[in-house]
Amino acid sequence: MTPINALDHVAVEVQNLSRSFRGNVALDGVDLSIPVGSIFGLVGLNGAGKTTLIRHLIGSLTAQVGSVRVLGKDPVGNCVDVLARIGYLTEEDSLPQWMRVGELIDFSRAVYRDWDDDYAVKLLDSFGLSRNDRLSSLSKGLRARAGLLVAIAHRPELLILDEPSSGLDPLARRDILEAIIRTVSDDGRTVLFSSHLLEEVDRVCDTVALMSTGKIIETTTNDELQERYEEIVCQVEDGSKPSVDGVFGWQGSENEWTGVVDRRNLSTAGLQLPASVKLISKRAITLDRWFAARAGQEASSRNEMTDNGEKGRSNV
Numbered sequence: 001m002t003p004i005n006a007l008d009h010v011a012v013e014v015q016n017l018s019r020s021f022r023g024n025v026a027l028d029g030v031d032l033s034i035p036v037g038s039i040f041g042l043v044g045l046n047g048a049g050k051t052t053l054i055r056h057l058i059g060s061l062t063a064q065v066g067s068v069r070v071l072g073k074d075p076v077g078n079c080v081d082v083l084a085r086i087g088y089l090t091e092e093d094s095l096p097q098w099m100r101v102g103e104l105i106d107f108s109r110a111v112y113r114d115w116d117d118d119y120a121v122k123l124l125d126s127f128g129l130s131r132n133d134r135l136s137s138l139s140k141g142l143r144a145r146a147g148l149l150v151a152i153a154h155r156p157e158l159l160i161l162d163e164p165s166s167g168l169d170p171l172a173r174r175d176i177l178e179a180i181i182r183t184v185s186d187d188g189r190t191v192l193f194s195s196h197l198l199e200e201v202d203r204v205c206d207t208v209a210l211m212s213t214g215k216i217i218e219t220t221t222n223d224e225l226q227e228r229y230e231e232i233v234c235q236v237e238d239g240s241k242p243s244v245d246g247v248f249g250w251q252g253s254e255n256e257w258t259g260v261v262d263r264r265n266l267s268t269a270g271l272q273l274p275a276s277v278k279l280i281s282k283r284a285i286t287l288d289r290w291f292a293a294r295a296g297q298e299a300s301s302r303n304e305m306t307d308n309g310e311k312g313r314s315n316v
């Protein structure tokens with residue numbers, strides 16, 4: 001059993017979580033541990049299972065297999081308590097459109113016992129919103145800000161953002177990123193940020209988990225990423241995609257190709273390039289490049305398994 005004081009330091013603990021929808025596997029044995037105080041990024045291709053995982057955290061789905069603890073509690077059995085302590089913002093325009101901003105604030109104040117009215121007024125002002133604004137008449141960006149206001153004005157212990165920036169302009173996205181940083185600068189608060197915008201994830205997150213077909217295939221900090229991977233640029237004599245032990249995620253065409261070196265998969269002799277491949281340069285790995293290479297590697301090994309050994313068509 002996990003000791004009580006260890007649980008206090010974990011905001012989210014998911015063990016062996018699996019979920020199918022009418023026989024289609026959406027989550028497949030997910031293990032996830034998010035420490036209190038972390039800004040944790042969740043990334044993955046469309047359909048990887050990010051939203052399904054998040055729906056278990058907010059108690060809107062019950063675990064079919066495995067267990068979920070949020071702030072030390074089962075979010076389904078203790079939904080009132082858990083929901084009062086988390087803030088949640090999704091890409092979906094799910095606010096009640098018939099309400100005015102002021103009514104939304106009054107409603108939220110009644111729901112959240114730790115509602116901070118002064119903070120709500122400050123946010124209202126800094127987001128350029130007015131209590132009289134009808135939600136249906138606001139732009140998508142302003143409606144997202146109204147959603148953000150009610151997600152953070154009770155100073156949640158855990159802020160969960162599921163694709164909050166999709167389709168928003170840069171200023172609305174900046175407001176969301178600043179809210180993330182502000183939330184965590186308050187002691188002991190935690191953020192889970194699911195996004196396709198890797199540059200934003202890179203800017204704010206200390207740890208990133210990559211999901212693919214219902215599994216978390218890698219969790220890494222930026223330091224671990226740099227320690228394990230690097231990118232190489234190569235000149236290739238015959239113009240075909242190189243094949244080098246310990247290097248994957250090849251991208252390029254004709255004579256210039258870049259690949260991602262996984263130092264853990266290199267032999268003790270280090271990087272061994274064939275005579276037809278000339279190393280031009282090495283560079284630090286970016287989150288974007290790691291994502292493309294790892295997600296492509298997974299897709300390619302899936303294709304190999306399902307297509308009787310036929311190779312995938314991606315540049316991997």
Ligand SMILES: Nc1ncnc2c1ncn2[C@@H]1O[C@H](COP(=O)(O)OP(=O)(O)OP(=O)(O)O)[C@@H](O)[C@H]1O
Binds near residue numbers: 021045048049
């Ligand atoms: N209510 C549902 N009924 C049937 N299938 C579902 C349901 N919710 C999710 N799925 C399926 O589960 C899988 C995971 O979907 P999910 O929305 O969790 O992925 P995602 O990583 O959030 O994708 P995206 O980045 O596109 O939002 C997909 O194959 C999806 O079609």
